[in-house]
Every structure is written in structure tokens, then in C-alpha cells.
Amino acid sequence: TININVPTEGTNNSFLIDSGSCGENATWKFFANGTLVINGQGAADFDIIGDHNNTSGLSDQVIKIIVNNGISSIMNAFFDVQNLESIVLPNTLDTILPYTFSTANKLKVVYYEGTESEWNSITIGTGNDALFSATLYYEYKEPIGLSDTILFSFIDGSITNFIIPN
Secondary structure (H helix, E strand, O other): OOOOOOOOOOOOOOOEEEEEEOOOOEEEEEEOOOEEEEEEOEEEOOOOOOOOOOOOOOHHHOOEEEEOOOEEEEOOOOOOOOOOOEEEEOOOOOEEOOOOOOOOOOOOEEEEOOOHHHHHOOEEOOOOHHHHHOEEEOOOEEEEEEOOOEEEEEEOOEEEEEEOOO
16 A cells, blocks of 8 residues: 655644634644745735734744745735745735845745746745845755655756655
8 A cells, every 4th residue: 555645834843833814715734844824815914923913923933934836926925034945926926015025134044836927927025135145046845755755856847856755
């Protein structure tokens, strides 16, 4: 028997710490491995995890953000994510409002699921300098796990990692 387990949110079996709503049709989940996952449709339109609106105050623990397909705009969503190192953005994204990533000074990598042309068509407001300072990869697909042991990563439509742990 072969069991195939495909994580749907890129969390690779991490424990859920907190979750909530971040728009009319959008939700967020924060996992113990420091991954924040945004799901839904339309706008992620208010402070998700930052401390300034008395939300869950997890901002200093966020290391990775995955914004899944369906989200079209993000605004005021990631206030004070000073330890953010990587973000995955969907090709459904068309707007990043000003200062969404203004404090993401440790951001190293942006993985974009669309093409370079699609990326260039996104309206990105001022104060998001961290997005332009990071290394940007196009046509990225979040790793898919098979039986939680074999992982594939895709960048520019090609497999970049194939991991089989001992």
C-alpha cells in the first residue's frame, strides 16, 4: 500500500497556534513553525497578526508567509513582521497596498507563482521596499510532500528540489 499525503497549506504537519478572519472572504492560520497561511478570495484587508490592533500579537514569530490562490489584494496585513524571511505570493494577486511589508527588513526571498510579466502587472504601493530588496523567483509552486518524506519544489516551472530523507 502506498499512502500519499499532500499538505494543502504548505505547513508540513506543523501545529496550528492561532487563526482568524482577515477580510470578508479571507482567513489566516499561524503554525508553530513560524508559517502564516492566508486562504480565501478577494482582499486580505486588515492587520492579521500585528500588535497595533490588539490582534493575536504573533508578528515577531512569523518567518514565512504563504498567500494562497484566490487572494487578490493585501493591505495593512503584515504589520511588524520583522523576522519574516520568505513569502509565497499567488498569481491571483493584483494589488499590494502601501506599507504592507514596511517592517520586513529580514525578507530574503519572494516566491511568486506567476510569470515575470504577471509580477510586473501587480500594483505595489510605496513603503514595500523589502519586496524589491529580496531575491524574486517566478513560477514557484509550494513543496508537495508524499508520505511526508519526499518533497518536490518548483521554480520557473522546473523541479528545483527532490528530497528523500534517510
